Structures are given as C-alpha cells and as structure tokens.
Amino acid sequence: MPTEALTPLRSVFRPHPVARFMNERAIPVLTVVAALLAVWLAATYLLNVTVQRDAFERAGTPYTARTLFLATYQMERPILPSPHQVALELWKTTVETPVTSKRSLVYHGWITLSSTLVGFAIGTLLGIVLAVLIVHSRTLDKSLMPWIVASQTIPILAIAPMIVVVANAIGVTGLLPKAFISTYLSFFPVAVGMVTGLRSPDRLHLDLMRTYTATSSQVFWKLRLPAAVPFLFTSMKVGIAASLVGAIVAELPTGAVAGLGARLLAGSYYGQTVQIWSALFAAALMAAVLVAIVGMLDGIVRQRMGIRS
Amino acid sequence: MATVIPLDTRRQEPRSQDPAMTEARASTRPAVIDIRGLSLTFDTADGPVHALSNVDLSIEKGDFVSFIGPSGCGKTTLLRVIADLEQQTGGTITVNGTTPEKARLNLAYGYVFQAPALYPWRSIAANVALPLEVMGLPKAERIRRVKKNLALVNLVNFEKKFPWQLSGGMQQRASIARALAVEPDLLLMDEPFGALDEIVRDHLNEQLLQLWAKTEKTVVFVTHSIPEAVYLSTKIVVMSPRPGRIHDIVESDLPRGPRLLDIRETPDFLKIAHRVREGLRAGHSYAD
Numbered sequence: 029m030p031t032e033a034l035t036p037l038r039s040v041f042r043p044h045p046v047a048r049f050m051n052e053r054a055i056p057v058l059t060v061v062a063a064l065l066a067v068w069l070a071a072t073y074l075l076n077v078t079v080q081r082d083a084f085e086r087a088g089t090p091y092t093a094r095t096l097f098l099a100t101y102q103m104e105r106p107i108l109p110s111p112h113q114v115a116l117e118l119w120k121t122t123v124e125t126p127v128t129s130k131r132s133l134v135y136h137g138w139i140t141l142s143s144t145l146v147g148f149a150i151g152t153l154l155g156i157v158l159a160v161l162i163v164h165s166r167t168l169d170k171s172l173m174p175w176i177v178a179s180q181t182i183p184i185l186a187i188a189p190m191i192v193v194v195a196n197a198i199g200v201t202g203l204l205p206k207a208f209i210s211t212y213l214s215f216f217p218v219a220v221g222m223v224t225g226l227r228s229p230d231r232l233h234l235d236l237m238r239t240y241t242a243t244s245s246q247v248f249w250k251l252r253l254p255a256a257v258p259f260l261f262t263s264m265k266v267g268i269a270a271s272l273v274g275a276i277v278a279e280l281p282t283g284a285v286a287g288l289g290a291r292l293l294a295g296s297y298y299g300q301t302v303q304i305w306s307a308l309f310a311a312a313l314m315a316a317v318l319v320a321i322v323g324m325l326d327g328i329v330r331q332r333m334g335i336r337s
Numbered sequence: 338m339a340t341v342i343p344l345d346t347r348r349q350e351p352r353s354q355d356p357a358m359t360e361a362r363a364s365t366r367p368a369v370i371d372i373r374g375l376s377l378t379f380d381t382a383d384g385p386v387h388a389l390s391n392v393d394l395s396i397e398k399g400d401f402v403s404f405i406g407p408s409g410c411g412k413t414t415l416l417r418v419i420a421d422l423e424q425q426t427g428g429t430i431t432v433n434g435t436t437p438e439k440a441r442l443n444l445a446y447g448y449v450f451q452a453p454a455l456y457p458w459r460s461i462a463a464n465v466a467l468p469l470e471v472m473g474l475p476k477a478e479r480i481r482r483v484k485k486n487l488a489l490v491n492l493v494n495f496e497k498k499f500p501w502q503l504s505g506g507m508q509q510r511a512s513i514a515r516a517l518a519v520e521p522d523l524l525l526m527d528e529p530f531g532a533l534d535e536i537v538r539d540h541l542n543e544q545l546l547q548l549w550a551k552t553e554k555t556v557v558f559v560t561h562s563i564p565e566a567v568y569l570s571t572k573i574v575v576m577s578p579r580p581g582r583i584h585d586i587v588e589s590d591l592p593r594g595p596r597l598l599d600i601r602e603t604p605d606f607l608k609i610a611h612r613v614r615e616g617l618r619a620g621h622s623y624a625d
Contacts, residue, residue, distance in 0.1 A: 232450050232451075232452055232454040233454055233456065235422055235448075235450070236448070236450065236454050237471070238422060238441075239420060239422070239441065239446070239447075239448045240444070240467070240468045240471040240472070240519070241441060241442050241444065241471070242471045246471050250456075250467065250470065250471070251456070254456070254458045255458075257458075333458040334457070334458055334459070334460060334499035
C-alpha cells in the first residue's frame with residue numbers, strides 16, 4: 029500500500045528565522061510600545077503642566093511655553109514622571125547601586141522574587157493535589173470546589189495582614205508568611221486548570237483504557253496527567269503572575285521594610301513618584317520574565333511530548 | 338445453489354475459491370459470542386430508549402461478522418455490550434463462554450474505535466505499546482510486539498512519528514496495530530474506516546481481509562456501507578432501528594480468505610448486496 033505524503037510542507041516555505049521574528053514578533057510589539065510611549069509623553073506634559081507653572085510663578089521664574097514644556101519632563105516630584113526619568117532611576121538603582129544596598133532595586137526585587145517563587149511552588153503543588161483529589165472523588169468535587177471558588181472572592185488586601193499576623197504568632201516568620209499569600213493567589217488557577225485538564229480526555233480515550241482493564245492509577249499516569257500538561261502550563265502562567273502580585277501585596281500593609289511592595293509604599297509616603305514608577309516597572313519586567321520562563325518550559329515540554337504547537 | 342441462506346435453517350461454509358466445492362453443514366466451530374434474547378434500554382430524560390430489543394446471535398470462531406444498519410439501530414451499542422463497555426438490561430450474552438466482563442478482564446478482544454484515538458503525546462510505536470504497558474509486559478516483549486504489529490499494518494518506518502504527522506488512514510492502521518498488539522482472538526471494530534475516503538477505505542478493506550486470513554481471528558465489524566459489509570464478511574447482520582433489533586442474518590458464500598476488490602462486480606456479490614439492501618429497506622431504514 030502506498031504511503032500517504034508526509035513532508036511537512038510549511039518547512040519548505042519558511043522564511044529566514046530573523047525575518048520571521050521581525051515580522052511576527054518584533055514589529056507588532058514595537059508598534060504598540062511606540063504608541064504607548066507617545067501617550068505617556070503627552071500625559072506627562074498634561075498632568076504636570078499646572079504644577080510646574082505654579083512652581084515657576086511662586087519662585088518668580090520667567091518662563092516661556094518652551095521652557096515650561098521641557099521643565100514638565102524634569103521635575104523632582106512630578107505627578108507623572110516621564111519615561112526617561114523612570115529609565116534613569118531604574119538604571120541608577122539596579123546597575124549603579126551595589127546589590128547589597130537598601131537603595132538597590134535588585135535587592136528589593138530579589139526579596140519579592142524569592143517569596144514569589146516559594147509561594148508559586150507551594151501554590152502549584154497545592155493546586156495539582158487539589159485537582160487530583162477533586163477529579164477522583166465526587167464528594168470532594170462537591171465539597172471542595174465551592175470553597176476554592178469562594179476563597180478567591182475575599183479581597184487579598186483584607187486577608188494579607190491577617191495571614192502575616194497569624195503566621196508570626198505561631199512562629200512562622202521571614203519569607204513564608206509572604207509566600208503564603210502568593211500561594212493563596214496562585215493555587216486557584218492551577219487547581220481549576222488542572223481539573224479541566226485531568227477531565228479533558230474524551231470518552232474514546234477513556235473507553236480505550238477500559239478495554240485494556242487499566243487501573244485508575246494507570247489511567248491517571250498514562251492518560252489524564254499527560255492530557256492535562258498543556259492546561260497546567262497555561263494556568264501556571266496565570267499563577268506565577270498572580271504569585272508576584274501576592275508577594276507585592278503582602279509587603280504593602282504589613283510594614284515590610286524590604287521588597288518591591290515596601291519600595292512602592294515608601295515611595296508613596298514621601299511622594300517619590302519616580303521611585304514608585306521604577307518599582308512598578310521592575311515588577312512588571314519581573315512578571316514578564318517569569319511568564320516567559322514558564323512559557324519556555326511549556327514549549328520544551330510540548331516539544332518533548334511531540335505535541336504540535 | 339442459493340447465494341444466501343438464512344442462519345436459522347442451515348449454514349454454508351465455503352472454504353475454497355470454487356463455489357461448487359461448498360457444502361451446507363451444521364456449524365461445528367465453537368461459538369465465540371453467544372447472544373440470546375438480549376435487550377438494552379437507556380433511561381433518558383425523554384423516557385426509555387430501546388437501543389436493543391430481543392437480539393439473538395451466535396458468532397463462531399474465525400467468522401468475519403458485520404453489523405449493518407442505519408444510525409440508531411443499535412449496532413454500535415451491540416458491539417459495546419460485547420466489549421463490556423455497556424451492560425444489557427435483559428437477556429444473556431457470553432463471550433468466550435464467559436461474561437463480557439470476565440472476557441474483558443482476560444483481554445479477550447482488541448477494540449478499534451471509529452476514530453483512531455491515538456494519544457497525541459505518544460509516538461506511533463509508543464501508542465501501539467500502550468496496552469502492553471498497561472498489561473505490564475517486559476520491555477523486550479513490548480518492542481517485539483510493536484515491531485510485529487506495525488509490520489502487519491505496513492507502518493514499519495513510522496514508529497517514531499507522532500500521530501499528527503500521519504494521514505487519517507495511517508492513523509487508523511496504527512490503531513488497528515494497537516488492537517492487535519494485545520494478541521486477542523477477537524477483534525471488535527466500530528466503523529473503523531467510516532471517516533476515510535473511499536479509495537483509502539478500499540485499500541484498508543483489502544488489507545484487513547489479508548490480515549484476517551493471516552491471523553485467523555474472529556472479527557466483528559460495524560459499518561453502514563453495504564459494499565464494505567458484503568466484501569468483508571462471512572456473515573452479515575442486518576439491523577433496524579426503533580427498537581434496535583436484528584432484521585436479517587445473511588450468510589455469505591463468497592470465498593473465505595483474501596478476496597480481490599473485483600469480487601464486488603460478480604453476480605454472487607451483487608445478489609448478497611441486494612438481499613442486504615432489501616433487508617435494510619424492509620427495516621424502514623429509508624423511511625426517515
């Protein structure tokens with residue numbers, strides 16, 4: 029019997045990788061970045077101009093429209109700092125400051141990152157365990173699922189200080205109380221995604237296992253778990269971003285002295301908007317890198333599993 | 338010589354290419370599947386659905402039996418009862434002389450579904466090895482059986498490919514290899530070629546007959562194609578819907594073993610096909 033054609037035609041017509049990257053990724057992203065920067069620059073002038081004009085008038089400094097315009101981008105404590113001020117601050121607090129310094133964003137970032145990662149690891153594990161229990165027990169499905177959903181309706185800002193206080197009271201200090209809040213936020217997407225994933229095998233695939241008289245643990249390891257892997261990674265991407273939010277939120281109301289959240293809080297106490305924005309950008313950057321790492325893991329695992337992406 | 342003979346009266350069992358050599362005789366081969374007064378009623382929100390009603394059927398070792406009928410006639414359900422994927426609500430059924438459940442636990446059959454149902458994260462070889470892993474066979478034996486059965490379905494060079502890299506016909510052949518890897522005496526096939534185009538289907542039908550002749554397995558095959566049923570089978574079970582039941586059982590006296598596709602042009606073939614078609618029509622299958 030003749031074998032049907034197999035050659036993946038798309039590989040023949042694939043353009044050069046760099047050109048492909050530029051066309052499919054870089055150009056669209058850069059366009060959006062440029063548009064955002066334009067909006068930001070316009071907003072900087074519009075938000076700062078009144079304050080700066082007042083400052084000039086109070087100091088009796090003569091100004092023209094041009095000097096006023098330029099001055100709105102150079103203020104000490106602007107309403108909205110300009111992009112270059114934020115970039116400069118980021119550069120100063122990461123590259124030019126030693127990482128051991130309390131002024132180093134790398135130092136604060138690491139504090140937040142470590143509790144994010146610990147919280148995420150616990151949250152992912154907890155989510156997977158809950159999902160496995162829920163999929164294998166009707167009772168747990170009925171009894172646990174509503175609580176899992178309800179847990180996410182409680183405002184995290186309200187519960188964060190209580191978790192920290194309770195954890196401290198029972199002798200758990202340092203990294204873990206903050207990590208618990210990351211866990212609290214990240215276990216949910218993982219649990220929900222894994223429940224969906226573990227239930228994703230269709231009737232046919234399950235019947236097949238039944239004809240082999242497979243035990244439920246064989247069905248789990250050979251069918252349910254591999255079928256759930258793509259779902260797991262999708263929810264881990266959501267989970268790790270939520271973990272970072274959890275770690276930052278945990279630092280806000282609890283009097284933490286270090287971490288990106290503490291940096292945000294200190295910035296807002298002293299009206300250091302440039303510091304707030306640079307901490308925000310550091311957090312956003314960190315989130316992007318974390319999600320990208322999970323995405324890369326996803327890609328590697330998919331490739332090894334032979335799943336076409 | 339009659340082309341078609343009802344099961345109930347006598348059996349014809351042609352063993353040679355020459356129709357003159359065939360002789361009517363009582364069945365001496367043991368029944369692999371014995372079904373008596375079987376019925377199955379599904380309870381649905383709209384009331385009970387009689388999927389199967391009072392089915393009597395005996396399938397002997399080495400038979401190639403097709404269930405044919407319009408959708409809703411219960412042919413797939415009947416196959417699933419044999420496979421212990423559904424349980425009857427009335428009557429009795431034995432598979433290999435025991436209950437379907439025991440037969441399933443003994444891995445008495447290989448089941449080929451409508452869709453290939455290959456696991457996308459497993460290579461073709463790993464897919465064929467799946468039942469062998471579940472059975473707990475040692476690795477050397479798994480490799481031996483995978484090689485042997487992929488060779489049977491002409492997929493030797495595709496072991497390392499993943500399912501999406503294969504055409505639909507090749508995927509279904511891989512799923513047949515997977516069913517054969519269990520080395521069952523009984524092969525249950527639920528419209529395995531229904532989703533394929535006619536040219537591929539012809540090829541696979543030809544290959545399936547060769548395989549059947551080579552391995553001497555008992556095959557139960559669900560289809561809604563008259564030519565496919567007549568071409569493949571030694572016995573054709575014509576079913577009709579509402580309630581699902583057997584309307585007619587047609588014994589084919591076409592030569593056993595590998596048949597050429599050209600047999601479909603012969604008068605004998607057309608006579609059997611005509612009787613099957615008449616059966617389907619009488620069973621009101623064209624009424625709606």
